[in-house]
Amino acid sequence: MNIKSYTIRLMGIVQGVGFRPYVYNLALKNNIRGLVNNSGAALIVEAEGIEENIKIFINQLVNNPPSLSRIEKVEVVQRAVASYKAFTIEESNNIDMAHRFIAADVSVCNKCMEEVYDINSRWFKYPFTNCTECGPRYSIIEDFPYDRRNTAMKEFEMCDHCKRDYEDPQNRRFHAEPTCCPKCGPSLAMYNEIGEKYARGEEISKAVEEIKKGRIIAVKGLGGFHLICNGEDEEAIKLLRHRKKRPHKPLAIMAKDTEAIREICHMNTTEQLILEGNKKPILLLDKRTPFKLSVVVAPDTKKVGVFLPYTPLHFMLFQEGIRYLVMTSGNISNSPIQYKNNEAASALKSVADYFLVNNRDIYTPVDDSVIRVVEDQEMVVRVGRGYSPLIMKLETKREVLALGGEQKNTVSVGKNGYGYMSQYLGDINNADGYSNHLLTIEHLIKVTAAKPEVIAYDMHPSFTSRLSLENFKGMKVPVQHHHAHMVSCMAEHKLKEPVIGVIFDGTGYGLDGGIWGGEFFIGTTRDFKRVGHLKYIAIQGGDQAVKEPWRAALCYLSALGYDPKKWLGEIEGEKLEVVLQALKNSLNCYKTSSIGRLFDSVSALLGLCYKISYEAQGAIILENTIDSEVKDSYTMGIISSEGMFEIDYKELFKELLGDIEIKIPVSVISSKFHNGLISATEEMVIRLNSIYGISEVVLSGGCFENQYLLLNLVKRLKARGLKVFYNQKVPINDSGISLGQLVIADQIIQG
Incomplete structure (x- = not known):
């Protein structure tokens, strides 16, 4: 027989996803002998067999891997025949640690x-049931390789039953690191705000009972605490x-x-697939009219964020007629999500009536992801459970730490060409944030085992993230906020040539x-030239003007010669006068081209939000x-x-105020404002395309979370023959x- 022997090296998300038992069973099926093991962050397979069987084996291995895996790179090298007698699963080692890919938590x-x-199951009503196809990953990992000893589960010694499952390659819990059962795994505890505990085994029934009474429960989940109440109880939601x-x-x-x-939302096929997939994010959907639940769930918006249960505990809370639970992050506004029992008890005692906790530690708090569907494609609004860490192939050379911004902060690490x-x-x-x-x-x-030699940070002189700089050695590189927005999109879509970048948001420190x-x-991804912007306006009040x-x-009205007291009559005259005087004397003023402040102004003039x-x-x-x-x-x-294009707002305000004066409906005024901004942006891009000959356009920045603005601009630019990209x-x-x-x-740094 023509026996061949190969070493196959797989890199990517290949640990903690059932890959070794998959390889083992695939090898038996194809009469392959050899071994498989985790080597650092890689999966190594040594395979011997008839050449035709080897080809089938490798093809299935690469093209039909376990559902939670993600293969980034495959190396196949022929080696000398070692005459293996069987196929075995070997212990992990720390040899191959160059690339580390971390699996996300899944439902x-x-x-x-x-x-x-x-x-009749060993896991009957057990809220921590999991296998290699599901359960916690990123939130419990402390270090590589992804073995139980490097996770929060190291505190729980497996019972004999679980150990047999864990060591059996034919069992779906083979090397499922968080595997456990009621005999050996984490357990629940339920107590009230003054620390009184309830009987073991009654925690979930007690929680359901209190939810039905209108109580608020702090529940520890996969990545942190949620605050939960009955979604059909308006008074509980108000509380x-x-x-x-x-x-x-x-x-x-x-x-x-x-x-x-x-029953409460419209949903298409793509949205249903996302909701029912294994990530279970919060998905922004259009409400049905009339909306079955109370308006206080999501006031002033046509959308609501919905998601499905993603742990056994969540499923078990839907008892005795409960169909909807308000489930919001376990924090006080603007603070990070709580994830430790004692700290949560202290921080949330003024909010929650009861605490439903467990004794499995969370190493990394992870909030729920938020997703929307745009042009029938998934668009990530918030990266969290199921999606983090976000790992992306880049063409970077250095090990870089990027500190992110001030709000909606994330941090990124670059290593071996990946972000x-x-x-x-x-x-x-x-302080907590x-x-x-x-x-x-x-x-x-x-x-990631990174050793950052470059630290990237936002050039805003007042951003808190700059405080982190003193904690790290290496070259410090300031980055302009909006250039970072543009390049985040370019990197995602692998754009290398110069682009026209349209960046609309609220606040970013400019070069001037x-x-x-x-x-x-x-x-490009290296540098940029500012060629246009919304015409500057002087805004008084610093952060207070955002709030x-x-x-x-008032600042727009004053700059254009209108009397703010006429158009902002609901604001106390004394307040208006104080701001007008400060504006006149340039006290606590800044010039801005912010689209966010333009939106704020229109919203206030229409009486929608002061x-x-x-x-x-x-x-x-x-x-x-x-x-x-x-x-x-x-x-x-x-x-x-002076060689710079500006979008002027003079006629906008003249026409808008005229419509307000003759009591044109708010819906019409809002539409005309959005349409005007879209038309002006389109015209600006077309001019730049004509001058610079660039046909690739990147849209980024928080204002493009406005779906009407984004979709209509994309549609118009594509109709003009341009290629349009957005995050x-x-x-x-x-x-x-x-x-x-x-x-x-x-x-x-590359130059």
């Missing part, structure tokens, strides 16, 4: 849930909002099943010291008033000043900029 699989519901200090921001709904979601972007960390301009930022950097560096936010660039949109409206309780509230409410049947638009001209896997908001920083810093 419980159907097979495990069948066992949870089976009264949760009051206690959490979250008066208006939409709350997510976990529904019992797909049919329950269909590793962390989970969403939220705002870091407070900054501490979480530092811990995440430490953990991401550890699990102004606050940018309505930008047009010509640039109170009426201030931005003071925000969450980021971009005014703009979100404004978008949700649009009447898509309205095709008219306000005029936003383009002027040229999809990498968030289009500030969560994406750490990846852009990483690529830019690497390019700058």
Whole structure:
């Protein structure tokens, strides 16, 4: 017989996903002898057999791997025949640690849930049931290789039954590192806000009972705590909002099943596949009218975030008629998600009536991911459970740490040509947020084994992330905020040639010291030229102007010669006068080209939002008033000043105020404003295309979370023959900029 022998090296997400038993059984099926083992972060297979069998084996190995795996690179090298007698699974070693790929946490699989519901099963009603197809990964890993000793499960010694499953290559729990059962694994505990515990085994029934009574429960899940109440109890939801200090921001709904979601939302096939997949993100869907649940769930928006149960514990909470649970991050507004029992008890005692906890540690807190579907494609709004860490192939050469921005923070690490972007960390301009930022950097560096020689950071002089610089050696590279937005999209779509970048957001420090936010660039992944922007306006009030949109409206009105007291009559005259005087004397003022402040101004002038309780509230409410049947638009001209194009807003405000005066419906005014901005942006891009001969256009920045703005601009630009790209896997908001920083810093160092 023609016996051949090969060493096969697989790199990617190949650990903790059932790859070794898969290889073992595939080898037996094809009469292959040899071995398989985890070598550092790689999977090594030595395979001997008849050449035809080897070909079939390798083909199936590469083209039909386990569902949770992700193969990044395959190396096949012929070797001398070693005359193996059988095929075996060997112990892991730490030899091959060059590339480390970390699996994300995924939802419980159907097979495990069948066992949870089976009264004859060892896992009957056990909330921590998992196998190689499901369960925690990133949130419990401490270091590589992904073996039990390097996870939070090292505290739980397997019983004889679980150990047999773990060591049996024919068992789906073979080397499932978090595997356990009620005899040897984590357990629940239920107690009230003053620490009184409830009887063992009654935790879930007690939680269900209290939820039905309108109580709020803090529940420890895969990546941290949630605050939960009955989604059909308006008073409970109002109480949760009051206690959490979250008066208006939409709350997510976990529904019992797909049919329950269909009763409250519209859903297409793509959206259903995402909801029912193994990542189980929060998905933004259009509400049905009338909306079955209370308006207080998601006021002032036509969408609501919904998701399905993703742990056995979640499934078991849907009892006794409960079909919808409000499930929001276990934190107080603007603080990071709680993930440790004692800290959660302290931080959330003023919010939760009861705590449903467990004794499995979380090493890395991971919030729920948020997704929307745009042009029938998945678009990531928030990177979290199921999606983090986001690992992307880049053409970077150096080991880089990128510190991200101030809000919606993520951090990224570059190593061996890959970028590793962390989970969403939220705002870091407070002590808890900054501490979480530092811990995440430490953990991401550890699990990737990176030794950053370059540190990339936002050039804003007041950003908290700059404080991290003193913790690291290496070359420090400042990166302009909007260039990072642009490059985050370029890196995702593998764009190498110069592009036209259109970056719309709220706040970004500019090269001229102004606050940018309505930008047009010509640039590459290394550098850029600013060629256009929204005309500057002087805004008074610093951060207060962001929190109170009426201030931005006042500044626009004053600059254009209108009397703010006439158009902002609901604001106290004394407040208006104070800001007007400060503006006149240039006290605490800054010039900005921010599209975000323009949206705020229009929202305030229409009486939609004078003071925000969450980021971009005014703009979100404004978008949700649009009447898509309205095709008219306000005029936003383009002027040229000293070689720089500017979008002018003079005629916009003249026409808009005229419509307000004659009481044109808000929906019509909002539509005409959006359409005017879209037309002006289109015209600017066409001019730049004509001048520079560039046909690839990149759209990025938080304002493009506005779906009407994004989709209509994409449609128009494509109709003009341009190629249009926008962020999809990498968030289009500030969560994406750490990846852009990483690529830019690497390019700058390369020269």
